[in-house]
Amino acid sequence: MQRLVRALVLILILGLAGLWGVAWFGRQEGEPIGDAFLRQVASLTGGEAPVPVSAGGMQLPQGLTLGGAWSAVDQDGRPVTQANFDDTLMVAYFGYSFCPDVCPTELGSIAAAMDKLSEAEQARVTPAFFTVDPERDDPAQMKLYVTNFHPRMVGLTGSVTQVAETARRFRVFYSKVNRPEMSEYLMDHSSFIYLIGRDGKVRTLLRPQSSPEAIAEAVRGQLARR
Structure with a gap:
């Protein structure tokens, strides 16, 4: 039994070493070796490689699906659904227009990231702001x-x-917050940036306060897979 276990461990070690070797020689220019390794594992398992951690991407836990079909009204008053944006990668943020600080900061970072993309790349991306405050927005x-x-x-x-x-x-997450000293209510809400694919499903999450450079890098990574 011990010989079998040792043999299996040896096979596993040799297999991982082989993958590291393939990743080393097959990595793209400037790609970290760890990201190249994950890409090789994903190709073998039939899964999708996560956005590089260096780009601020957060791999969703296995089995967790975010997003899907949704319906809304755009800024011109037109009814829209997820299908209206299937030809682009959506970079989405959830907040509200009366937000005093976090929302304009995050949207500013998304806008700055857009400016770092080429015109051809921008044409394939839709930055989107979903409100969590429909009463005022x-x-x-x-x-x-x-x-x-x-x-x-x-x-x-x-x-x-x-x-x-x-x-x-x-x-x-979002919740209305009323404070006695304020005449207007605030909205407490989560603050992730979502990269959403053609089917309305989230490809990856970007952490709050991600830099424009990190956002742009993550977007390019997703565009390369479309």
Whole structure:
């Protein structure tokens, strides 16, 4: 029995060593060896390689699916669904236009990342801002807000039910916060950036406060796989 275990361990070690070797010689220019190794493992298992950690990407836990079909109203008052954006990679953020600090900072980073892409790359990307505050963020407010960031940015709102359903699909946390010293309420919400593929499913998450360089790198990584 011990000989069998040792043989299996030896085979595993040799197999991993072989993959590292393939990854070393087959890595792309500037690609970290660890990312190349994960790409080789993904190709053998039939899975998709995660966005490189160096790009700020967070690999979703195995079996976890975020996103899917959703419906909303865009900043021009038109009903839209996930299918309207299937020809582009969506870089999405969930927040609200009355947000005092976090939302404009994150949207500014997304806009700066867009400017780092070539015109051809930008044409394949839709930066999107989903509101979690439909009571105040009607289409007119969303249009006024998103035009401050990038000409390609889309503002998405809808009914309270639509917003809640979309947030549920993407597992976005949000909650209204009323403070006695303030005349207007705030919205407490999660702050990830979502890279969404053709089927409306999340390809990867980007951490809050990701730099424009990291966002642009992650976007290019996903565009290369489309």
